[in-house]
Amino acid sequence: MNETYYERRDLEDFPHIGEYAPEPGAKFFEYYATATSAGKLTAREKALIALAVATVRHCPYCIDAYTNKCLSLGVGNDEMMEAVHVGAALVAGDTLAHATQMRKIIKQKEM
Amino acid sequence: MMHQATSRTDPADAFIERLTDCGAFPLRASGIDILQLNITRRCNLSCKHCHVQAGPRRTEMMSRETMTRCIEVAGTEEISTIDITGGTPEMHQDLEWLIIKLAALKKRLIVRSNLLVMLEPAYRRYLDVFAANKVELVGSLPDCNAEKSDRQRGVGTFERVLQAIGELNQRSYGVPGSGLRLHLVHNPVGAYLPGPQAALEAEYRRLLGDRHGLSFNTLFCLVNTPIGRYLDYLKRSGNLSDYMRALQCAFNPQTVTSVMCRTTLSVGWDGRLYDCDFNQMLNLTVNSGAPDHIEAFDYARLAGREIMVRSHCFACTAGAGSSCQGALKT
Numbered sequence: 291m292n293e294t295y296y297e298r299r300d301l302e303d304f305p306h307i308g309e310y311a312p313e314p315g316a317k318f319f320e321y322y323a324t325a326t327s328a329g330k331l332t333a334r335e336k337a338l339i340a341l342a343v344a345t346v347r348h349c350p351y352c353i354d355a356y357t358n359k360c361l362s363l364g365v366g367n368d369e370m371m372e373a374v375h376v377g378a379a380l381v382a383g384d385t386l387a388h389a390t391q392m393r394k395i396i397k398q399k400e401m
Numbered sequence: 402m403m404h405q406a407t408s409r410t411d412p413a414d415a416f417i418e419r420l421t422d423c424g425a426f427p428l429r430a431s432g433i434d435i436l437q438l439n440i441t442r443r444c445n446l447s448c449k450h451c452h453v454q455a456g457p458r459r460t461e462m463m464s465r466e467t468m469t470r471c472i473e474v475a476g477t478e479e480i481s482t483i484d485i486t487g488g489t490p491e492m493h494q495d496l497e498w499l500i501i502k503l504a505a506l507k508k509r510l511i512v513r514s515n516l517l518v519m520l521e522p523a524y525r526r527y528l529d530v531f532a533a534n535k536v537e538l539v540g541s542l543p544d545c546n547a548e549k550s551d552r553q554r555g556v557g558t559f560e561r562v563l564q565a566i567g568e569l570n571q572r573s574y575g576v577p578g579s580g581l582r583l584h585l586v587h588n589p590v591g592a593y594l595p596g597p598q599a600a601l602e603a604e605y606r607r608l609l610g611d612r613h614g615l616s617f618n619t620l621f622c623l624v625n626t627p628i629g630r631y632l633d634y635l636k637r638s639g640n641l642s643d644y645m646r647a648l649q650c651a652f653n654p655q656t657v658t659s660v661m662c663r664t665t666l667s668v669g670w671d672g673r674l675y676d677c678d679f680n681q682m683l684n685l686t687v688n689s690g691a692p693d694h695i696e697a698f699d700y701a702r703l704a705g706r707e708i709m710v711r712s713h714c715f716a717c718t719a720g721a722g723s724s725c726q727g728a729l730k731t
Contacts, residue, residue: 298643333600348542362589362596364604368547 298299301351334363341370414601415649416714423654428708430676433485433700434664435527436480437725438463439678440496441488445518449589450543452629452682455488462700465495465674471500474698480665483727484665486513486678492526498661513725515554516540517561519568532572537582539621539725540566545608551588575617583616586727588623592640594647595721598622598728599633635652641664648715656722656729658670662708665725670693676708678725679716685709 308315326336335357344352387401420426430460440463444455463471475483485504490512490560494705505509516538540562547559566583569575575583585605593638595693602620609615626629635641637659666687667675674697675681686693691706698729722729 299646302646306483317435332603333597358593359596361591364544364546364587364596364601366549373594 296317296350298354301354334360334365335365338365338369338373345374346377377395380389413614416439416710418710419649419652419654420657420710423657425654425657426658428657428663428710430704430706430708431663432704433477433480433666434480435484435661435666435701435725436475436477436481437484437486437667437678438468439486439488439663439667439669440490441467441493441500443492444487444489444515445492445521446489446515446554446558447628448541448698449634450590450625451630452514452626452679453457453488454629454682461488461670462493463495463672465498467668467670468495468502470500470672470695470698471668473505474695476506477700479704480508482509482511484511484513485691485726487611489518491518491527496532497526500530500536501533504536504579509537510534511537511539512613513539514541515562516542516565516569517558519565521560525559527696528572530569532581534638535580537584538574538694539584539586539675541588542585542605543588544590545587545605546704550621554588563609563613563615566609566617567613570616577616580635582618582640584621585617586617586621586623588625592635592638592644593619594651594729595622595723598721617729621725622721624716624719624725626713628679629682629714643711647713648719651719651722652715653718653722653730655716659722659724659725659729660714660717661726662717665704672696674698674703676706677717679713680709680711683711683713685711 308319308337327333328336331339337356338354341356341360344356357370417426420428439453442453442455442459442461443457444459445457447456463622468471474480483506485496485499491514493499499510502511503535519527541554542550542559542562543553550562551557551558560579566575569583572581574578575581587595587601587605595601598620601609601622605620609617625637627648628642632641635644660682662676665677667681668676669675669681673694674687674691674693675685676687680686687703688709691703692699719725
């Protein structure tokens with residue numbers, strides 16, 4: 291057993307994630323393929339969304355996969371960084387929006 | 402006929418195993434549709450990914466005698482396409498003569514060019530020579546981002562290629578319906594695989610067409626093959642192991658029946674015969690039992706020859722597959 295939880299080669303195991311539960315696994319991959327393939331949005335637009343989400347979610351596998359996918363699709367480094375900033379801004383906004391709860395409590399409690 | 406070694410230490414093992422798994426080993430040619438002539442290794446550029454390791458100091462040039470034999474062979478009924486490559490074919494002093502002879506055969510005639518060489522005074526005439534002989538052009542443009550493309554090919558090359566495409570468009574190259582076909586070649590500027598050809602072609606059209614008013618017929622997406630300068634880059638940057646794994650993980654059995662080596666015969670500058678241009682750069686001539694020089698060309702013996710495979714062959718079977726005509730499955 292390896293001593294670390296995350297290994298780069300774990301990503302290669304992703305296609306086998308349906309092991310032990312093949313039916314939901316197969317349904318997941320069908321859904322995953324549909325959701326991430328070109329539709330109304332292009333493949334590169336979806337890859338940029340996925341990259342931003344992967345970064346926000348701190349998923350090393352997804353960051354690896356979608357950085358490579360963006361490179362493969364000819365997405366510029368500046369475009370990738372802009373997408374990550376959208377994710378970062380949303381995280382910052384989400385955090386600040388929750389200050390409303392704090393502010394409401396302060397206003398309720400203070401004399 | 403001797404089959405290739407399959408000892409556990411053979412670098413081709415992994416590829417042979419994959420072929421065996423899908424019932425395709427030994428891999429055999431299914432005819433000769435394309436005769437590819439590599440007439441020189443000289444080039445005015447020294448691109449970082451070049452599997453030929455071409456450059457201004459290379460001196461290899463196909464002789465007029467060997468060209469003459471190639472023209473005779475190109476007349477073989479079963480061969481439909483003649484594909485001239487290099488190096489930079491325009492830098493061979495006999496290219497114009499060769500084109501006129503081959504054009505007379507009335508077959509599909511391709512020249513692979515870096516395009517920007519035709520902006521140099523010594524080679525400008527080829528803009529018209531190609532058009533007059535209805536040569537199909539395949540031009541390198543690794544990325545439609547100028548900075549990335551220049552990183553691979555040299556500073557300022559992107560702008561000059563765009564200028565050359567403009568000159569070709571003025572001569573109706575790349576204009577639908579003109580009969581003068583201009584294809585562009587994309588290959589990744591780094592240690593990753595190309596995306597879907599259709600998506601990249603749309604991106605090239607958006608950037609070259611909408612921004613620069615340029616047109617082309619088709620985008621060919623090529624997987625970089627780990628030999629030559631590209632192999633040096635992979636080693637130097639510490640990417641070799643990951644890249645080879647990526648190629649192996651992306652192995653697509655559906656590409657095996659249509660890999661280009663099954664219908665191509667590659668001729669080196671000295672007349673030696675190979676299954677493909679990549680094997681040519683590894684000095685891996687066609688296997689024993691089939692003639693390995695153009696002087697001894699024998700269609701019947703070469704048309705069903707066993708293909709020499711090595712680990713670099715994973716580049717042609719990765720994902721949608723890769724060939725000199727772009728992706729195998731679109």
